[in-house]
Amino acid sequence: DTGVSQNPRHKITKRGQNVTFRCDPISEHNRLYWYRQTLGQGPEFLTYFQNEAQLEKSRLLSDRFSAERPKGSFSTLEIQRTEQGDSAMYLCARQDGASTDTQYFGPGTRLTVL
Amino acid sequence: AQSVTQLGSHVSVSEGALVLLRCNYSSSVPPYLFWYVQYPNQGLQLLLKYTSAATLVKGINGFEAEFKKSETSFHLTKPSAHMSDAAEYFCAVSGRRAGNMLTFGGGTRLMVKP
Numbered sequence: 698d699t700g701v702s703q704n705p706r707h708k709i710t711k712r713g714q715n716v717t718f719r720c721d722p723i724s725e726h727n728r729l730y731w732y733r734q735t736l737g738q739g740p741e742f743l744t745y746f747q748n749e750a751q752l753e754k755s756r757l758l759s760d761r762f763s764a765e766r767p768k769g770s771f772s773t774l775e776i777q778r779t780e781q782g783d784s785a786m787y788l789c790a791r792q793d794g795a796s797t798d799t800q801y802f803g804p805g806t807r808l809t810v811l
Numbered sequence: 812a813q814s815v816t817q818l819g820s821h822v823s824v825s826e827g828a829l830v831l832l833r834c835n836y837s838s839s840v841p842p843y844l845f846w847y848v849q850y851p852n853q854g855l856q857l858l859l860k861y862t863s864a865a866t867l868v869k870g871i872n873g874f875e876a877e878f879k880k881s882e883t884s885f886h887l888t889k890p891s892a893h894m895s896d897a898a899e900y901f902c903a904v905s906g907r908r909a910g911n912m913l914t915f916g917g918g919t920r921l922m923v924k925p
Contacts, residue, residue, distance in 0.1 A: 699854065699856070701854070703854075728911070730912060730913075732913075737820075737917075737918075738917055738918070739815075739901050739903075739915030739916050739917050739918050740855070740901070740913070740915050741915070742912040742913065742914070745912060753912070788854055788855070790855075792911065799845075799857050799860060800857075800911075800913060801857070802847075802854035802855040802856075803854050804852075804853055804854045805853075805854050807852070
C-alpha cells in the first residue's frame with residue numbers, strides 16, 4: 698500500500714465530454730504530483746502541488762486541463778472537451794518531506810476516449 | 812534539462828539467469844536516480860534510489876544498481892531472475908531542484924522464461 702488512492706480506476710468517455718479524476722494521499726500538506734502515461738511509454742510530468750499551491754505545470758497541460766488541491770489534501774484533475782489523444786493512464790504521487798524522499802504512486806486512472 | 816535513456820525496450824532472460832537493465836541519464840546538476848517497477852494495470856513501485864550516498868544501492872526483491880558518474884549510468888541488476896520479476900521497469904532522474912519532478916525513461920519490459 699503506497700498510501701495513495703485514485704478514483705475512478707477506469708473511465709470510458711466520448712470525445713468532447715468532460716472528466717474528473719480524484720487523488721487521495723494518506724498524508725496532507727505535502728507535495729502531490731500528477732503524471733500521464735501513454736501506452737508503451739514512461740510517465741510524463743503534468744503538474745505538482747506543495748500543500749494547496751500549484752507550483753509548476755508542464756507544457757503538456759493544455760488549457761483543457763485543470764488541477765486543484767483544496768486545503769492541501771485530496772486533488773482533482775479535470776479534462777474538458779476530451780480528445781482521443783487524452784487516452785492514457787493518469788498517475789498521482791505523493792512526496793512527504795525532503796527532496797530526497799520517495800514519490801509514492803497511486804494505482805492510476807485509465808482514461809479511454811472513444 | 813534532464814533525460815533518461817533505457818537501452819532495450821524488451822529484455823528476455825531465463826529463470827535463474829542474471830538480469831541487467833540499462834539506464835543512462837543526462838542532467839545538468841547532480842542527480843537523484845530511481846528505478847521503479849510496474850505490474851500490469853498498476854501504479855509504480857519503487858525498487859531503489861540513489862541520493863548521493865553509497866554509489867552501490869540495494870533495493871527490494873534482490874535488485875541493486877550502481878551509480879557511475881563517469882559513464883552517466885545507473886544500470887539495474889539482479890543475480891538470479893525469478894518468474895515474478897516479469898514486469899515493466901522504469902529508470903527516472905530528479906534534478907534536485909524545486910519541484911523534484913521525475914523524468915522517466917521509456918521503460919524496459921522484462922520477460923522471464925521458465
